[in-house]
Amino acid sequence: MTAPPLRLEQQRSLFLVASGVSTAGSFAGITAKGWILMHGSAEPLVLALNFAALSLPTLAISGPAGVLTDRIGCERVLVRSQWALLAAAALGALAIPLLDGTAQVLLLLGSTLLVGIAGAYEQTARNKYCSLLVNHPGELGSYLASFSVVFNVGKLVGPPIGGLLVAATGPAWALGIDATSYLLPIASVMFLLRPRRDQEQRSAPGERASxxxxxxxxxxxxxxxxxxxxxxxxxxxxxxxxxxxxxxxxxxxxxxxxxxxxxxxxxxxxxxxxxxxxxxxxxxxxxxxxxxxxxxxxxxxxxxxxxxxxxxxxxxxxxxxxxxxxxxxxxxxxxxxxxxxxxxxxxxxxxxxxxxxxxxxxxxxxxxxxxxxxxxxxxxxxxxxxxxxxxxxxxxxxxxxxxxxxxxx
Structure with a gap:
């Protein structure tokens, strides 16, 4: 006997919680990776490059991400970007036991760059996906604004979690736990959420979709x-x-x-x-x-x-x-x-x-x-x-x- 599908308001709460968990995991991972880079190289330039690798791709990728989201559908882009985030975070975790020195630093920076690129697609698709989880337009504004609260709560609790994980389990496990935090939103979107897919409007190919x-x-x-x-x-x-x-x-x-x-x-x-x-x-x-x-x-x-x-x-x-x-x-x-x-x-x-x-x-x-x-x-x-x-x-x-x-x- 299968369980009845979740109501839309329950789906909204689940998606919000899942996003909050992955956000806290992301900030924990950023903190852990920053600690590793600081103690591995002691170079301020490396820390600056790590931050730039995370933030600058969003500026360059957000436009193409928006075009793709409107073209092929927000749910497809959302799921693909979440898997990409998981893979990119896991790459950073693997850098600790497999490499050392300059090679380790380069792989960690590469992991951060891939997280920044995938995150641009994920955030863009998530905005449109939210409109498929509301019963009427009046609910959309409050729901979208809730993600700001969740993001900043994750920003508040994530760094101390990252520091505790590094101290308790070591840097490799800290980054590995960060990677696994993406499994909850992936599982939610793929198996538990049933958005109003029939309400989505996609753009046709061509110049009008630019x-x-x-x-x-x-x-x-x-x-x-x-x-x-x-x-x-x-x-x-x-x-x-x-x-x-x-x-x-x-x-x-x-x-x-x-x-x-x-x-x-x-x-x-x-x-x-x-x-x-x-x-x-x-x-x-x-x-x-x-x-x-x-x-x-x-x-x-x-x-x-x-x-x-x-x-x-x-x-x-x-x-x-x-x-x-x-x-x-x-x-x-x-x-x-x-x-x-x-x-x-x-x-x-x-x-x-x-x-x-x-x-x-x-x-x-x-x-x-x-x-x-x-x-x-x-x-x-x-x-x-x-x-x-x-x-x-x-x-x-x-x-x-x-x-x-x-x-x-």
Whole structure:
């Protein structure tokens, strides 16, 4: 006797939990791999390359991933990318017992690069897949926003899990456990979830299915959403690569100080995601007020960091930076999904990632250059001042503009 199929709301909860487990595993693996590379090479450049290998492929691959998702279907891309994530993570685990020295470092970096590529496809396909797990369009916004909360919870609990695994089981087992965390979402999608496949709309082959066509056809409001997100990310996106420097200046040089600082940032990100999740429908209807508001929160917090009168105040500003940044990125993704037709949601997910990863990546380089030329407080003051001016300008000019979500999920 077979068990009855899960209801859609149960399927949504299962997919969310499975994604959360794999997210925590990913951050645990990143932490473990960073520890291995640091003790294996002691070269800051290697750590920078590891972070770049994870993040830069998303910028380059998100567009093609969106086109493929709309062409062949989100479920097929999702399953393939999850298997690719498992294989890439397992490759990193095998590097520990099989190799040493430079060869081990190169294989670990290669594993990270493959995780970054597969992750771009997985994230793009997952956005569109979520629309097949809701009963009506009004549920989609809240459900998509829930992934922001899950992502940031994984970012909060994953690193200490990774550290504990390295200490308790050794680096090879830590990376192996990270790889196995992908089995839960794979099993869920393949055997337990029954999305409304008949509701999916796929694009036909040809020029009309291109990324540039999605940009042209999405409408002036969504183009404005993507443009504003890219601008705000370019000006005042908090770049993770600067976290050790900021933590040292604000708190101190010890690993515990860095852990406290990143935990406060993650807690702020969770809070920003919860606010968006609980107000998703209302926030989506006023896109520029929402994006400008989250951008303004981040800018004010950066101006506060420029003053930094004390540790408690600086940590409070770090919490607001986490909340504002998470709210901005999640809002862009949420609004672009809610406001676009089903047939182009894969490509819109790709465009959203390009907007905030492109802007955020350049922002980190600009911020690092400013710190080298001036100092950290001045960098915060410049970034926060320009960001606040941009956010206020867009709020003043377009805060009344509304976006009506499409009736079809």
């Amino acid at each position: 990324l540039s066509n999605a940009w042209q056809d999405c409408g002036s409001t969504l183009r404005g959403v993507l443009s504003l997100t890219a601008l705000l990310c370019l000006v005042n996106f908090f770049h993770p690569g600067l976290a050790p420097l900021i933590a040292e200046r604000v708190l101190g040089p010890s690993p515990q100080d860095l852990g406290l600082f990143t935990s406060v940032l993650a807690a702020g990100s969770i809070a920003g995601g919860v606010v968006l999740q609980r107000n998703s429908d209302r926030f989506c209807r006023r896109p520029f007020l929402t994006l400008g508001g989250f951008g303004l929160v981040t800018s004010i917090a950066q101006l506060g960091m420029a003053r930094s009168p004390g540790v408690a105040f600086s940590l409070a500003m770090a919490f607001l930076i986490g909340a504002g940044t998470a709210g901005l990125l999640s809002s862009c993704n949420l609004i672009s999904q809610i406001g676009s037709p089903q047939v182009m949601r894969g490509r819109m997910a790709g465009l959203s990632q390009i907007a905030f990863l492109g802007g955020g990546g350049l922002s980190g380089l600009l911020a690092a250059a400013l710190v080298m030329v001036t100092d950290l407080p001045t960098t915060f003051a410049i970034s926060g001042g320009i960001g606040a001016a941009l956010a206020l300008l867009w709020i003043q000019r377009r805060s009344d503009q509304r976006l009506e979500p499409l009736r079809s999920a």
